[in-house]
Amino acid sequence: MNRLLHSVFAALLCVQLPAIASADAPDPAKLKLHSANVIVMGAGDDKPMYSKNAEAVTPIASITKLMTAMVVLDAKQSPSELLTVDIPDLDMLKGSHSRLRLGVELPRSEMLRLALMSSENRAASALCRYYPGGTDACVLAMNAKATKLGMSHSHFTDPTGLSSDNMSTARDLVKMVRAASEYPLIREFSTTPGALVDVPPTGRSVEFHNTNSLVRAGSWDIQLQKTGFIREAGRCLVMMANVASKPVVIVLLDSFGKLTRIGDANRIRHWMETGEALQDPKPVRKKKVLVKHRYR
Numbered sequence: 187m188n189r190l191l192h193s194v195f196a197a198l199l200c201v202q203l204p205a206i207a208s209a210d211a212p213d214p215a216k217l218k219l220h221s222a223n224v225i226v227m228g229a230g231d232d233k234p235m236y237s238k239n240a241e242a243v244t245p246i247a248s249i250t251k252l253m254t255a256m257v258v259l260d261a262k263q264s265p266s267e268l269l270t271v272d273i274p275d276l277d278m279l280k281g282s283h284s285r286l287r288l289g290v291e292l293p294r295s296e297m298l299r300l301a302l303m304s305s306e307n308r309a310a311s312a313l314c315r316y317y318p319g320g321t322d323a324c325v326l327a328m329n330a331k332a333t334k335l336g337m338s339h340s341h342f343t344d345p346t347g348l349s350s351d352n353m354s355t356a357r358d359l360v361k362m363v364r365a366a367s368e369y370p371l372i373r374e375f376s377t378t379p380g381a382l383v384d385v386p387p388t389g390r391s392v393e394f395h396n397t398n399s400l401v402r403a404g405s406w407d408i409q410l411q412k413t414g415f416i417r418e419a420g421r422c423l424v425m426m427a428n429v430a431s432k433p434v435v436i437v438l439l440d441s442f443g444k445l446t447r448i449g450d451a452n453r454i455r456h457w458m459e460t461g462e463a464l465q466d467p468k469p470v471r472k473k474k475v476l477v478k479h480r481y482r
Contacts, residue, residue: 211235212461219450222420222440225356226454229364229426229433236454240356243339244439247414247422248305249359250347252366252376255302257327258294258313259369265295267316274321275311279348280416284308285392290385295371300383302375304394305413307346314345321345335361350418356437359424363435366410367426373410377401398423399448406455409433413447423447430458 214236223244226236234240271290286292286300286308297313300306317324321344328342340354340362354362366372379402380395397413400406407428414422420440427434436454441447456464 212457216461216463217453217457218463219438219453220441220446221438221450222442223356223437224439224450225360225435225437226458227360227435229367229435234357235434235458237356240437241339243353243355245350245416245419246347246352246354246359246439247416247419248307248347249354249362249412249414249422249424250342250345250352251301251305251310251414252362252372252412252424253328253331253342254310254314254324254345255298255372255375256366256369257324257331258298258317259371260327260331261318263294263316263318265298266293268292269294269297269312269316271308271312272315274315275308277307277346277348282307282348285394286385287388289387291387292383292385296383298371299375299378299381300394302372302412303378303381303396305397306394307348310346311344331365332358332362335365337361347414347419348416350416356439359437359439360435363410363424363426363437376411377408379404398425400425400451406451421447423451425451429455432458434458 212235217236219238222239223242224236224238225234225240227234268291271286271288273288284307286306294313297309301310301313314321314324324345325342332340332342337354337358340358343349343351378396380393382391382393385392396402398411401408401411409426409428411425420442421444422441423438425436427436436451438447438450441450453464
């Protein structure tokens with residue numbers, strides 16, 4: 187009889203524990219997001235607070251540059267070595283614009299900052315081209331790093347993210363963000379709001395800005411972030427930030443429209459802080475003003 191009572195008591199504990207553990211957690215059903223692939227997970231947790239199509243494999247655009255930065259830093263090359271933007275760094279795939287002209291020479295550390303802060307494709311390409319063994323070796327290292335991190339549904343073909351063949355899942359990217367957060371320079375450079383950079387041999391000073399408006403606004407406590415966009419991937423955003431006194435990883439992929447990923451990030455923050463959904467603002471209808479014309 188005692189053994190039976192013990193078994194019943196243990197079973198009741200097993201039933202009650204999940205309910206108690208989730209009592210203080212926000213209700214995922216209240217969170218309405220517009221990004222196609224989403225995951226919100228505590229920085230040290232195994233289970234997501236919120237998940238939406240998190241296992242779907244999709245292009246990740248310039249989120250790729252976090253992996254590029256990690257393998258470049260792993261190589262432990264001199265941060266002061268000058269790297270030159272050359273013809274192989276030009277975007278022949280998408281024809282994207284860059285403020286780094288052919289012949290520009292910058293230290294490796296500056297190229298890294300521009301790749302992470304301003305998502306400069308030519309900077310990311312140069313970093314990989316100067317990697318020991320060149321671009322091919324760099325991309326191989328990126329895929330090897332992904333395998334080591336357990337990113338089993340991820341694949342990289344170039345260091346910039348311009349190729350739509352750079353693929354991953356929201357869940358895999360949590361692992362990449364966590365790994366990248368272990369690099370102080372990646373945390374620093376990815377969250378720098380802006381910088382004035384001298385770009386020899388032109389002799390001009392060029393102002394670069396962070397591609398993430400949340401960083402520029404300064405209203406979030408962001409530890410690491412990266413944005414991305416190509417047509418095939420949509421607007422993308424990954425962040426590690428402190429929200430409601432909790433470090434969390436937020437992954438938003440395939441957001442339609444320029445403001446959706448930022449809107450979704452703010453919805454997540456409001457949901458975590460209040461447990462309620464953030465209502466989208468209603469469009470303001472402008473009153474028609476009748477203008478009297480005087481004809482002469």
